[in-house]
Amino acid sequence: MTPRAEPDLELENAAKAAGEGDPAAISAVLATIQPKVIRYCRARIGPSRQGYASADDVAQDVLLAVFTALPSYRDEGKSFLSFMFGIAAHKVADFHRKQRREPSTAVADVPERADSGNGPEQALLQAEMRQMVRDLVGTLPEKHQDVLVHRIMGEMTSEETAELLSSTPGAVRVAQHRALNSLRRRVTRQR
Structure with missing residues (x-):
């Protein structure tokens, strides 16, 4: 036997034992094939902007x-490495198919919010709605505007808002209640 055939024979024996559920053999098989799988995937996928993250995934x-x-591996004349590379080839092909279907662009910073995927019409309607809300809130006294901005848009508690506005939590809740009632009346009159 050549020196190269001995490790393959060891892998074949370990794969048979692993197929029968031997935990040590499973560990040995995975440890033996891991570097081969990583090299194969990196060669077939190549580096991306983040390095080899996709290939390693x-x-x-x-x-x-x-x-x-x-557990389903059976020695049917092919080596275990052929079995393993067959699985790897399918996974790499799946990756390439997904990349063609769902192309993505790497960005330096993750956006704060996900793109809603709305078209231009929906984006225009949302922009108009935001402007209407800004105009409506702009009709309130400044104290009420501050309370709504911090409580609703800033998602602050009444205690945090009170501390920020040099007030009490109770006064903040009352101001929020009055501001929302005022907005409700204005919207009802506009209909």
């Missing part, structure tokens, strides 16, 4: 799929 999927498939 696919490699992790391959290892998980191999782990799941171990």
Whole structure:
């Protein structure tokens, strides 16, 4: 036997034992194939702007799929590495198909909010609605505006808002109640 054939034979024996549920054999198989899987995925996918993150994610999927498939592995004339690379090829192909279907662009910073996916018409309607709300809130006394901005838009508690506005929590809640009632009356009159 050549020196190269011995590790393959060890892997074949470990794969058979792993298929029968031997935990030590499962660990040995996964430890042996992990570097091969990572190299394969990195070669087939290549680096992205974040390095090899996508390739490493696919490699992790391959290892998980191999782990799941171990109980069904049977020596049918092909080597375990052929079995493993077959799984890897399918996972890489799935990755490339997904990339074609759902192209994404890497960005330096994650946006604060997800894009709602609305079209231009919906975006225009939302912008008009925001402007109407701003105009309506602008008709309130300044104290009421401050309370609404901090309580509703800033999602602050009445205690936090009171501290910020040098007031009491009770006064903040009363001001919020009065401001909302005032807005409600104005909207009702506009209909």
